[in-house]
Amino acid sequence: MSATGIEFSRKNMEISGNDFINNLHPENLRLFINQNPFCQSRDSSWSITNTCYRDYDLFTCFGGEACFYLNSREFILKSGMSLLVGPDIQVEARHRGCENFRATAQHFDLKIFGELDFFSLIEYRPLVKILPWDEICRSYREYTDLNEKQTGRLLQHARLWQILARFIEYAFISVKKNIENRYLFIMNILTEIDRHISDPEIDRKILSCSPYSADYTCGIFKKLVGMRPREYILKKRLDRAKEMLQRGFPVKEAAREAGFSDELYFSKVFKLHEKITPSEYKAGN
Amino acid sequence: MSATGIEFSRKNMEISGNDFINNLHPENLRLFINQNPFCQSRDSSWSITNTCYRDYDLFTCFGGEACFYLNSREFILKSGMSLLVGPDIQVEARHRGCENFRATAQHFDLKIFGELDFFSLIEYRPLVKILPWDEICRSYREYTDLNEKQTGRLLQHARLWQILARFIEYAFISVKKNIENRYLFIMNILTEIDRHISDPEIDRKILSCSPYSADYTCGIFKKLVGMRPREYILKKRLDRAKEMLQRGFPVKEAAREAGFSDELYFSKVFKLHEKITPSEYKAGN
Numbered sequence: 323m324s325a326t327g328i329e330f331s332r333k334n335m336e337i338s339g340n341d342f343i344n345n346l347h348p349e350n351l352r353l354f355i356n357q358n359p360f361c362q363s364r365d366s367s368w369s370i371t372n373t374c375y376r377d378y379d380l381f382t383c384f385g386g387e388a389c390f391y392l393n394s395r396e397f398i399l400k401s402g403m404s405l406l407v408g409p410d411i412q413v414e415a416r417h418r419g420c421e422n423f424r425a426t427a428q429h430f431d432l433k434i435f436g437e438l439d440f441f442s443l444i445e446y447r448p449l450v451k452i453l454p455w456d457e458i459c460r461s462y463r464e465y466t467d468l469n470e471k472q473t474g475r476l477l478q479h480a481r482l483w484q485i486l487a488r489f490i491e492y493a494f495i496s497v498k499k500n501i502e503n504r505y506l507f508i509m510n511i512l513t514e515i516d517r518h519i520s521d522p523e524i525d526r527k528i529l530s531c532s533p534y535s536a537d538y539t540c541g542i543f544k545k546l547v548g549m550r551p552r553e554y555i556l557k558k559r560l561d562r563a564k565e566m567l568q569r570g571f572p573v574k575e576a577a578r579e580a581g582f583s584d585e586l587y588f589s590k591v592f593k594l595h596e597k598i599t600p601s602e603y604k605a606g607n
Numbered sequence: 608m609s610a611t612g613i614e615f616s617r618k619n620m621e622i623s624g625n626d627f628i629n630n631l632h633p634e635n636l637r638l639f640i641n642q643n644p645f646c647q648s649r650d651s652s653w654s655i656t657n658t659c660y661r662d663y664d665l666f667t668c669f670g671g672e673a674c675f676y677l678n679s680r681e682f683i684l685k686s687g688m689s690l691l692v693g694p695d696i697q698v699e700a701r702h703r704g705c706e707n708f709r710a711t712a713q714h715f716d717l718k719i720f721g722e723l724d725f726f727s728l729i730e731y732r733p734l735v736k737i738l739p740w741d742e743i744c745r746s747y748r749e750y751t752d753l754n755e756k757q758t759g760r761l762l763q764h765a766r767l768w769q770i771l772a773r774f775i776e777y778a779f780i781s782v783k784k785n786i787e788n789r790y791l792f793i794m795n796i797l798t799e800i801d802r803h804i805s806d807p808e809i810d811r812k813i814l815s816c817s818p819y820s821a822d823y824t825c826g827i828f829k830k831l832v833g834m835r836p837r838e839y840i841l842k843k844r845l846d847r848a849k850e851m852l853q854r855g856f857p858v859k860e861a862a863r864e865a866g867f868s869d870e871l872y873f874s875k876v877f878k879l880h881e882k883i884t885p886s887e888y889k890a891g892n
Contacts, residue, residue: 343760343761344760346760346761347760348638348640348760348761348763348764348765349637349638349639349640349764350637352634352635353633353634354634355633355634356846357846357847357849357850357853358850360850360853360854370891370892371890371891372887372891373883373887373888373891373892374881374882374883376880376881413891427853429846429849429850436833437833475628475629475631475632475633476628476631476633476772476775476776477769477772477773477776478633479633479634479768479772480633480765480768480769480771480772481769483764483765483768483769484762484765484766484768484769486765487761487762487764487765488762490761491761491762548721548722561641561642561714562642564642564714565642565643565645565714568642568645568712569645595661596659596661597659598658598659602657602658603658605656606655606656606657606658606698607655607658
C-alpha cells in the first residue's frame with residue numbers, strides 16, 4: 323500500500339475496457355490527413371469492386387444507403403452512420419435503395435508516438451451511429467467547406483479530430499488481447515502516473531512493475547515521450563500542485579496531492595522550477 | 608520554370624503572412640494539456656499579483672470583465688474574448704466593473720515537431736474576440752463538462768484544438784522576422800511540396816533551394832518528419848494520384864497531376880505500393 327492508500331501492482335498495469343480510451347494521452351497521437359475529404363453523391367450505377375486501401379478511409383453517410391463488404395462481411399451504411407475501412411481490407415460496395423448515396427470519404431492515418439497504427443491496437447466496430455448527429459453534420463459541413471476554400475488546415479485538423487474522437491468513442495470494443503509491446507506498455511505507464519501522481523513513490527513503483535529492466539524502461543520512455551520518467555513525473559507533480567494552488571488549496575495540501583511527502587522539499591523544488599514560492603504563486607492567483 | 612509552369616525559387620521558400628497558418632501541417636504539432644480547464648467566477652476582491660507562468664494560459668471570458676497587465680501592457684478581457692498569457696510574462700490582473708468576472712483558464716503547451724514552442728515563432732495579438740462565439744461557448748461547455756466527468760480525454764483534446772485553431776487564426780499577425788531555423792525551414796519545405804506536388808522535379812528543387820547541404824537537409828527532414836524527403840514526396844504523389852482517380856480523372860491526368868512525368872513509370876510505382884494498377888483502383892472506386 324502506498325502512502326495515499328492506493329495499491330499499485332503489476333495487475334494495475336493491465337489495460338482494460340474504457341480506461342484505455344479515457345486515459346489515452348492525445349498529445350502522443352499524430353493524425354495525418356492523407357487526402358482532402360471527398361464528398362460523393364452516387365446513383366445506382368456506383369460500386370467499389372475488389373479494392374484495398376493502404377491507409378484508413380472513414381465513410382460517413384448523409385443520405386441514401388450503400389452496402390459494403392469488408393473481407394466479405396456485410397455492413398449497411400445508412401444516413402447518420404460512419405464506416406471505417408482499414409488498410410489491407412478487401413472492400414466491395416454498391417449503391418442500395420432508391421435515393422442517391424451521399425457520403426464523405428476521408429483518408430487518414432492515426433499513429434501513436436508517430437509510429438504505431440492506433441487502430442491496430444484495438445478491437446472496434448467498423449460501423450457506428452455517431453451522436454450527436456446534428457453536431458457531426460455541422461462539423462462535416464464546415465470541414466468540407468474549409469477544404470473547398472483551400473485554407474484553414476488547422477481548423478480542418480481540429481474538425482477531423484472532433485469527428486474521429488466521437489467515432490473512436492463509439493467504435494471501441496477492447497484492447498487487443500495479443501498486443502503486448504513497448505508502446506502499449508509506455509501508454510500504460512503514462513496512465514498510471516496520471517492516476518497515482520499523489521503517490522510519492524510512483525517513480526520507483528512504475529520501474530519495479532515494469533517487465534523490463536529499469537534502464538531499458540527509462541530508455542524507451544525517453545525515446546517515445548521525449549523525457550525520462552523522473553522528469554515527466556516531476557512536471558506532472560508541479561502541474562498538479564499549481565492547479566491545486568490556483569483552486570485555492572493550502573500549500574501543504576497541494577504538496578501532498580502532488581505527491582511531495584515533504585512540504586519543505588516541495589517549496590524548494592517549486593521555487594527552483596517556477597521562480598516563485600508556492601505561497602507567492604497562490605497569492606498571485 | 609517547371610514542367611507545370613510553376614516557378615520554384617529560393618524566394619518561394621520565404622514564409623509570408625497567412626500562408627503560414629493555412630499551410631501549417633497540424634500532424635507536426637503536439638498539444639499538451641498541462642492542467643484541467645479551470646472555471647472561475649470572481650468578485651471585486653479578486654486579483655493576480657506579479658505572477659509568471661512557465662507555460663501558456665488561455666483565459667476566455669464568459670461574463671463580466673477583468674483588467675490584465677502583461678509586462679505592464681493593459682488588456683481589458685470582456686465576455687466573448689480570449690487572452691493568451693505566454694510563459695515568462697509578468698502578469699497582473701484585477702476584477703473590473705460590477706458583474707462577477709467569469710472565465711476559463713487553460714494551461715497548455717503547443718510544440719512543433721514536439722520540440723519547438725509554436726507561439727515563439729509568431730507575432731500574435733494576445734487579446735482577440737473569437738467568432739463564432741455561440742460555437743465556442745458550446746465547445747467550452749462540453750469541454751468543461753468532460754473535465755468534470757473525468758472521462759473523454761480524446762474529446763477534450765479535440766475540443767481544445769477547435770478553440771485553439773480559432774484563437775490562432777484570429778491572433779496571428781506574422782511570422783517573427785528574426786526566426787530562421789531548421790524547424791521553420793522544414794515546415795517551409797513541407798508547404799512547398801504540397802503546393803508543387805505536380806512538379807516532377809520538386810525533390811531536386813527543394814534540395815537545390817536549401818541553404819544547407821543535401822545530406823544535412825535530408826537528415827533534419829528525416830529527424831523531424833520521420834522519413835526522407837524522397838519517401839515523403841512519393842507518399843504525397845500517390846495520395847494525390849489516388850484522390851484524382853477516386854474523383855474519376857483519367858489515369859494519364861492523375862499521373863501528371865501527381866507529378867509523374869511518365870505514365871508507365873507511374874503505373875509501375877503505383878502497382879508496387881498499392882498492389883493494384885491505377886486503372887483497377889479507378890474502376891474499383
